[in-house]
Amino acid sequence: MPPRRRTFFAAAGAGLAMPAVLRRAAAQDAPFPSRSVTIVNPYPPGGSTDFGARLIAARMEPELGQPIVVESRPGAGTAVANAYVAAARPDGYTLLMGTTSLAVLPALQPHVQPREPLRAFTPVGTATRSPFVLHLHPSVPARSTAELIAYAKANPGKLSWGSSGIGAINHMTLELFRSRAGIDVVHVPYRGGAQALLDIQTGRIQAMFAAVQEALPSVREGKTRGIAVTSANRVAVLPELPPVAEALPGFETVFWQGLFGPAGLPGAVAAKLGGALRAATTDATVRARMAEQGVEAWPGDGEALRQTLARDSEMWGKVIREANIRVE
Template sequence: MFSFKTLLKTFAAGLFLAAAGAQAAYPDKPVTLIVPWAPGGSTDILARVLSDHLSKSMGQTFVVENKSGASGNIGSALVARAKPDGYTLLVGSMSTHTMNEALFSSMPFDGVQDFTPIAELALVTNTMVVNAELPVDSVAELIEYAKANPNAIAYASAGPGSTNHLSAAMFQKATGVEMVHVPYRGGAPAVLDTAANRTQLFFSAGTQTLPHVKSGKLKLLAVTEAQRSPLLPQTPTVAETVPGYELAVWYGAFGPKGMDPELVRRLNKEINAVLARPEVIEKMNGMAVELRQSTPEDFARLLRADADKYGKLVRELGIKAE
């Protein structure tokens, strides 16, 4: 005859096995990857690469849904309000989680507190380009020209508060040059007008600028990260001329706050495996997107540090998205 103690142990063991079985079953239904930007951009392309490979490796469909608007806030808010069960995830970018809190007077979420960091996905090579007709070939020459011709250079952006805007505003503050800001509704018209010499300077991802550099309509002067990009090793950083200047744009995978740490670790492992695949690296390198490997803890530290850094910068520069 079983004793009560034996029955209790058997019951506890059954609960443990049931819980383990339930966890092992993830995912037992489709997983949604929210992209808070329009289709066709580098964030969207990376999300679709992830969805394809994760669907194969995890045995369940990962579906990309684009929910754009309000500088990434609309799609990100959907994930912040979702159940933390791993079935609604976000492929987001640095600006929404580290800058928007300072840019908008009202936010539907806290970019740090309301999300579970899963993995840093990629670093986007952020370039500094000028129209080919501008008589400068280096950052130093651009500074010299801008100081000799105050407000003669118009710089484009994808809108007030965008990373393009912040990059140029930081450059103005660091060098003391005077330039004119011309905001657009998105990066596509901004880069086209810079190529057409309606604006002369643009800071943006290489995905947007490098095709125009190859065509000869734009000149590549520098990248904005702290170190030279392994994808553009001959291109200097802005900081080589302007010490201390840095703006690094990353993409990351998030879930709602409160996700099970074991599930987070599993997703992190699966995502890192996709990002290590040679064909994925080659595809994203061709778009000037450098894939990363990270732990959830590494990504959480980066998120907190950049939220402090860029939030402070935005406030100091007085930039508002509205």
């Protein structure tokens, strides 16, 4: 090729390349967020976790000025979603609506990634908390936590106690309860809570810790008898139920949600996301809608979420080791 033509094509190629370089530089310099954000829900769509994630996401959108997509990636006790977000680019566009399961999985299934959630994620902020209702089939002659403990001690190994599955938070709550109360009951794990709720109504099982929004219709209709809640205080939708802690001082368990990014999330990005999250969790309308379902909006920063995860990891790890819980 003649020298002049080579010069022409080289200059033309450089001219075509420059806009791409400028575009990349502009994208890197663009203020966050410059496109839609995805929040990954580790449970199937339509459940209580999905409800909280979508309600919060909708309120965060005007704060960020971009759409937020809630994407469900269920599986392996939340491990599928956890691993997906942990491996994502730490740019703030892929986030995890993490739950209490992050504190349970490392001790329950040490082979599952990520093994160290505190290292794998950047805590952005707290989102929701919801206690469990301790409810019974009406055939159980107990109307309080103290009476239930006395009944279980008088009838060791005869009370069937359901849960959503081995390692589920209501199963962990049962293990903590029977350890603190010193009782012997039969654990009946299910694949999810729906069938367990049907079986407690028919008497196939006699007791269960269930999420407020799951137990509420059954208790109100008299199909089961609610006797306590696992939060430190009473719940507005079931104000007649005292905390378990009135019979077992210091007893408290909740199912929480918090927003996490991958490890290495830039501080400015985490701060912006955290500000939008706080706007959602302090919004009066959001709080009211959550309260209707027995869920508490839980404002808090990344440090509060980190401390919660660290504390619960220690607590549930101890429960799992002492009860020798294993997933086959």
